[in-house]
Amino acid sequence: MQKIVFVTGKGGVGKSIYAAALAQKYSLKGKRTLLVELGDESFFKTFFGLPQVQYTPSKTLNDFEVALWSGSEALKEYALHLLKSEAVYRLFFENKVSRALIQIAPGLPELAILGKITSGPRHHGPSSPHEVIVVDAFATGHFMALMRAPKGMAQAISFGPMGEQSRSIMKTVEDATVCEYHIVTLAEELPIKETIELYDQLKTEFNISADIILNKKLNTQLQSSELNSGNNEFVKYVKETLAREEDARTRLKERNLNPSEVPFIYDKTSYELIEQIAAGIKL
Amino acid sequence: MKSTQVVVCIGCGGVGKTTVSASLGYMLADQGYKTLVLTIDPAKRLATTLGIEGTKEITEVPGVQLKGKLFASVIDHQTVFNDFIKRASGAGADITPIFRNKLYQQMSTNLSGSQEFTALEKLYSTYESGEYDWIVLDTPPSKHAIDFLNAPQKLSALFNDSVAKWFRNTDGKGGLFSQIISTGTRQVIQILESLTGSEFVKELRLFFSYIHSWQDKLENRIVQVHKLLVSSNTQFFLISSLDEVKMTEALSLGQEVRKQGFPLNKIIINKSQFEKTFDFNIGLGNVQTPEALKELEQFKGSFEHYITHREELLHKFENSVANRMDLVSLKEYLDPISDTDNLKLIAFDLSQKIKL
Numbered sequence: 287m288q289k290i291v292f293v294t295g296k297g298g299v300g301k302s303i304y305a306a307a308l309a310q311k312y313s314l315k316g317k318r319t320l321l322v323e324l325g326d327e328s329f330f331k332t333f334f335g336l337p338q339v340q341y342t343p344s345k346t347l348n349d350f351e352v353a354l355w356s357g358s359e360a361l362k363e364y365a366l367h368l369l370k371s372e373a374v375y376r377l378f379f380e381n382k383v384s385r386a387l388i389q390i391a392p393g394l395p396e397l398a399i400l401g402k403i404t405s406g407p408r409h410h411g412p413s414s415p416h417e418v419i420v421v422d423a424f425a426t427g428h429f430m431a432l433m434r435a436p437k438g439m440a441q442a443i444s445f446g447p448m449g450e451q452s453r454s455i456m457k458t459v460e461d462a463t464v465c466e467y468h469i470v471t472l473a474e475e476l477p478i479k480e481t482i483e484l485y486d487q488l489k490t491e492f493n494i495s496a497d498i499i500l501n502k503k504l505n506t507q508l509q510s511s512e513l514n515s516g517n518n519e520f521v522k523y524v525k526e527t528l529a530r531e532e533d534a535r536t537r538l539k540e541r542n543l544n545p546s547e548v549p550f551i552y553d554k555t556s557y558e559l560i561e562q563i564a565a566g567i568k569l
Numbered sequence: 570m571k572s573t574q575v576v577v578c579i580g581c582g583g584v585g586k587t588t589v590s591a592s593l594g595y596m597l598a599d600q601g602y603k604t605l606v607l608t609i610d611p612a613k614r615l616a617t618t619l620g621i622e623g624t625k626e627i628t629e630v631p632g633v634q635l636k637g638k639l640f641a642s643v644i645d646h647q648t649v650f651n652d653f654i655k656r657a658s659g660a661g662a663d664i665t666p667i668f669r670n671k672l673y674q675q676m677s678t679n680l681s682g683s684q685e686f687t688a689l690e691k692l693y694s695t696y697e698s699g700e701y702d703w704i705v706l707d708t709p710p711s712k713h714a715i716d717f718l719n720a721p722q723k724l725s726a727l728f729n730d731s732v733a734k735w736f737r738n739t740d741g742k743g744g745l746f747s748q749i750i751s752t753g754t755r756q757v758i759q760i761l762e763s764l765t766g767s768e769f770v771k772e773l774r775l776f777f778s779y780i781h782s783w784q785d786k787l788e789n790r791i792v793q794v795h796k797l798l799v800s801s802n803t804q805f806f807l808i809s810s811l812d813e814v815k816m817t818e819a820l821s822l823g824q825e826v827r828k829q830g831f832p833l834n835k836i837i838i839n840k841s842q843f844e845k846t847f848d849f850n851i852g853l854g855n856v857q858t859p860e861a862l863k864e865l866e867q868f869k870g871s872f873e874h875y876i877t878h879r880e881e882l883l884h885k886f887e888n889s890v891a892n893r894m895d896l897v898s899l900k901e902y903l904d905p906i907s908d909t910d911n912l913k914l915i916a917f918d919l920s921q922k923i924k925l
Binding site for chain 1: 581582583584585610612613614756760761762763767768769810814817818843845846847848849851852853854855856857858861864865867868869871872875878903
């Protein structure tokens, strides 16, 4: 059975790089893995220096493949699947009116993206050759909009193929045997707060238990209590940063959340970086 | 009378755009100006600091002692959009059905382009009021900041008369002419119904039957806002974090923004300097155990390396924007809680580096 891992978190916490490292980890385990980014512009194209990243998966220098899924392309694929004719598709989609329509339809692009991501387990459309799909998903707020899209659509349209699709997508994203959710955070007050809020929302609205990833942990075994800051600004910095990390752990623990920790690594080529982070991930 | 000056802060999510916007407002107010900060979705802590938690009204920021006055507001998309529609529909128009329409509800808050439109609408109406010396606008989070500037046009395309007419003429009650032109249209509606079901198409018709009453005004507004944005009263600041990929993206974004005629001349690299200067040649102080000291020494080595790496990154970037844009490197404060003291610190840092 195909496994789908959604990676989300507050903007700027490093979720894309974590997602890539996770994809690397799975492919090292011998799983055929696809790393998917969402939206219209590719981050991994720049990050890995690839000629291009498109809707159709392509190879990276790592073992996993990478693809960029936008709402409009996912919608096109879905519509073609339903309409079964390129000519009818063109008549309907390739005019100003329909493009405007697609924009105002409630969460239609989001729904199409989720539909595409879950098409394997739902046996909908062409079968996917990948055993694992790691989705570098939207940041917190937009991610919830993505998750809510099927419910919204199912409410707006109860009947017809779209209503059915929406319910099937909803069931799949809530299925813990298929989908995993990783919330990436930093040991800082605001990301931790947002992480706990997102965790609660996923739990309440979808009965999903997300995993928490504490990213960019100082790469040392030291504890703040082992250091006396004195007047050395560097030692003070390390002590305070460690104290902040300890505080973040405590705050998560209060909610019975046990984060996996990923060390802060820098000044490496993209590939070395991904490999090093992947080495620290436990599956 | 001197007219209102505007700063628009653009940049992708997670770079501290809202905090920098608020701090810019603080700085300007402290220089004696009556300043308004328009924010989109501030974190609770920042909203509390600005005194705008739980209210959508323009509020004077509490607990600050400034030469001028500082006001803040969270943009409430639904209210701004509804108000706009009310005004655009004219007095006496019955707008209850459209406010109840599911597509309208979705559109006014969630549609790509609508948050950007309401942000700019709020900016324009406060600008027009002439109440403020400066307005700082924080922009909606988007993966790519260029979306912000293109969004209103996208929204405008949706309200294009040909699109709206197309739907109004398919309710079967149109005249002979509309029946002739809608033959192809009906085919498309049938496809749409087969994809979505008839409820959706019903909602859609209602939606478009209302649009025509305000599309002119909406397009007018978009033109007015555009004029303001490219005028000499406005400047754009691009906010980025110290990250190679993000800065590369920022650079190409900056070029695109300028190409479209928007006055962008500053790139702010947030949190790109440490607050304190580290001296790695002095002793590490009395560390609890010899093992800990050894570990700290090892860590010191890699940390020194890290600092050099950051400096090189910033320097490289500075060279690549030289002569085109000012690069402003801001300090990183260790405990990034958004209280008044924090805003004050960032505002002070900004005031050392930016003269407005």
